[in-house]
Amino acid sequence: MWPLTEQVAEAIAAAAPDVVLHGGDIQYRSNPGDTWNGFFQAFGPVMRQAPFHPCVGNHESDTDTELAEMYLRLFAPPEAQADGGQDFHALDLGPVRALMLNSESGLANDAAQLAWLDAELGRAANDPAVKQIIVGYHRPTYTFSKHSGALSLREALHPRFVAAGVRAVFNGHMHGYERFEVDGVQMKVRLDFGCG
Secondary structure, three states: OOOOHHHHHHHHHHOOOOOEEEOOOOOOOOOHHHHHHHHHHHHHHHHHHOOEEEOOOHHHHOOOOHHHHHHHHHHOOHHHHHHOOOOOEEEEEOOEEEEEOOHHHOHHHOHHHHHHHHHHHHHHHOOOOOOEEEEEOOOOOOOOOOOOOOHHHHHHHHHHHHHHOOOEEEEOOOOOOEEEEEOOEEEEEOOOOOOO
């Protein structure tokens, strides 16, 4: 893909980020071995520079075992490793609480993940140390792209975000950049040059 993943990683590293939130589809090439090896070769310098927090994209399960053998083994939070990994997580970025979801799990009907999300949104909304709540997941719920917005996901998530005062939602999947404000929530779909 153009530009190469390596060029994207170099641009990110040059920006000297404090943290990297990735919208999913770690990257993909001709086979899973190339994908994961190429990703860590390209993004190694970025990951040594700043914490890296991805969410699951549709290409993290191009094979039957890729999600468990690669993504969860490499990116699941340490506390979840004993349970075989967890494909969603939360993190604190100073006064910002970030929630990274798995939209590829059938999230609109994923009772366990939705219960976790409700608990995390409630905890963040009631924590005086949290000044902003942001959320990341792969498939955009608002978009003008050929990948139409995931309507059932929108119906499940957007009212929760509005009620909790979520400031911004970041998505991947679509190979372009869009930005919307819906009911006070900033919806941002990434500009993607070759990472999925």
